[in-house]
Amino acid sequence: MESQRTFLFIGLLLVSFLLFQEWNNDYNPQQQAVQSASTQVKDATQSTGDTFIPSSSDSSVPGQIQRPSQSYISVTTDVLKVKLDTKGGDIVEADLIQYPEKQHGDVPFMLLGEFTGNQYFSQSGLIGIDGPDASQQGRPVYSAEQQSYTLANDELRIPLTYVSDAGIEFVKTYVFKKGDYAVDVEYTINNKSANPATVQLFTQVKRTIQAKGSMVDQSYLGFAYGAFEKPYEKYSFSDIEDKNLSIDTQGGYISFIQHYFVSAWVPKQDEQNTIYSRKLSDNSAMMGIKGPLTTIEAGQQQQLASTYYMGPKDQEALKALHDDLHLTVDYGILWFISQPLFALLKWLYALLGNWGLAIISITIIVKTFLYPLTKAQYTSMAKMRNLQPKIMALKEKHGEDKQKFGQAMMEMYRKEKVNPMGGCFPLLLQMPIFLALFYVFLESVELRHAEFGLWIMDLSAKDPYYILPILFGASMFLTQKLQPMTVTDPMQQKMMTYMPVIFSVFFLWFPSGLVLYWLVSNLISIAQMLIIYRGMEKKGIKVRG
Known part of the structure; x- marks a missing residue:
């Protein structure tokens, strides 16, 4: 059971690492060079290369016609600033007036155009x-x-x-x-x-x-x-x-x-x-x-x-x-979870007027919805801990006979009405919610340059002072200390000890909106954990110590 729980944490760690890789990819220098090019090169008189015209009879074989120098028509609306090429009448440049390239900047984001090659x-x-x-x-x-x-x-x-x-x-x-x-x-x-x-x-x-x-x-x-x-x-x-x-x-x-x-x-x-x-x-x-x-x-x-x-x-x-x-x-394979979560997030924003408060509110709603799973998780973990002395006794009794030990342990689980996967399965079910919300925070343009307050001025960017990732690591460390399950293997103990540190390092580059969600989620989990444990101790079930 302890190994399974450890492997589950490792799986979550791997997912977080992959998400970190992709978030870093979104802001890697190569892509920044393209997205920030409007501040570097915005010369519409440069040649725009060749124009490719599809054939009427065969769409896979376009024709190619060399372009001479162009003249342009500029168009300005309340949301767009566009340049039309008189040769062909194409849209060769488009700036999004209401979306500055940098937060509070005066230069609009260039969506279409020619930038640095x-x-x-x-x-x-x-x-x-x-x-x-x-x-x-x-x-x-x-x-x-x-x-x-x-x-x-x-x-x-x-x-x-x-x-x-x-x-x-x-x-x-x-x-x-x-x-x-x-x-x-x-x-x-x-x-x-x-x-x-x-x-x-x-x-x-x-x-x-x-x-x-x-x-x-x-x-x-x-x-x-x-x-x-x-x-x-x-x-x-x-x-x-x-x-x-x-x-x-x-x-x-x-x-x-x-x-x-x-x-x-x-x-x-x-x-x-x-x-x-x-x-x-x-x-x-x-x-x-x-x-x-x-x-x-x-x-x-x-x-x-x-x-x-x-x-x-x-x-x-x-x-x-x-x-x-x-x-x-694109919410990926979890779109069916992400879409209703996004709709809920937008409704909360309309109610509260702040995306950070909307994130906190949706976290409370999600954790409340998942409370039965959380309760099942912590209850199962506490019961498993109480069975540890009996499990050790079975080990001593059956010695090296792993088959008999396994049979005896499963019989004990049946009599005690304990599911050995009861602590892992609820946690596993919650992971898609985390991933779906990651997609929501990553894909939602509404969160681009969205201010929360205090030092968080952009929920789509990393925490500039790394306060949220550090608080997240502290909350994860506290969660581990409060959990009744203890790991006996020295290697697993070290792995679990360093897990908050590793997660905190990964989260340094995560969008602050996502870290805010996960921090609040951990804090709510701690509160729920204490409530659940207090109820179990009143029933005479030993939880800690």
Whole structure:
């Protein structure tokens, strides 16, 4: 029993180490260099490399057209600052005004753009026989009425116009809305030629390939898509390098996911689309989605449209765009636990107005909910301790006959109505709650730069003075001292003694919100333990000493 409990603690230690590895990966210098690049390089006049246009007939073989120097149109709303490239009409830079790069800073977080050799662009266009993006002369250069636009009302429409040699007028209109990170892209094709025109809408995201700094895939950096039979499927850089994706589906979406933020193309859901991917020669990768071929008769006009989201992982906003897009807030295999916990956490925040207080409150609720398991755990441990003299007597009686000793011990457990796994199993059941909350704290953009008070100014970052990890270690040490189970093996005794120290060291780099949860959880456990032990001692069950 003691060995099993020790191994369980080792398992929890291993999980914590892996989580620490991934948290460190989220903030490793390589990723920081990309996420902080807007303070280092924000020169939109630099070349943005090659533009890759998918073929209408084969999505796995994109065309490649060299880009000349570009001119840009700047767009400012209350939440976005965007640059549009007149060549192709692509979104080549996007800053999130309400999300500063550094807490209390003035520089907005750059989501899309070109930074220190890395590229992240949103691209869209029309291919097909008469599509302007399929022309051998290169992508179309659109004209606009202004070089700068600012949202003044609830909606801002920016029309970009191009007329082909055949006389077909293409108007690519970006529709920005107040307080919205979703931008509608509308193509109006006015066929003024004498012949039918066939076009096909494509939308895609291009991103420089980045090597992952950890073996564990917690905070995902890469592509994901949703198809009719696959609501959420990751497709990493390595997946794209191994195989080009080509999936026919009704509706669907494609996205690129990073810590706290996401960009995604959502086409019309009543159309038959093709999702594709491609590794490119400039060490970048892309994922896109093509709509069906559309024919516009001579003298007729037709509109094609898609929606592009570029912003925080706001689950409500994402779900409003697509039923499955909120799954890009990736809670992993424990999503079914994390999602209700997140909903509860948001409700508590709305009630209390402080994310730290919300974390403390959800800890109290979770520990209260788990109290029956906690009581079963400590009761079983106390009963097992009382049986230690009888177990030692059985050892002396049966000597080296392990079979008889095992049979006698199981018979004793049966008579005493004690489950040897009773102390481990409740603890094991509580571990998924801890892991699910870790995902909630890691993935929830609401906790980014969220202040608690006192010295904790960012619950998504580590404790700057390491006070919470030290207090956590002290609470874990006190918990060990209060527990009735004692370990007799010298090696296990040393391991248990140093466990609080090891955990404290790991927790030094954990987000302070998670450490706050675990510290409060330990303090509540200590209080529950004392209450349970007092009740057992009143019944004559020896607990300590």
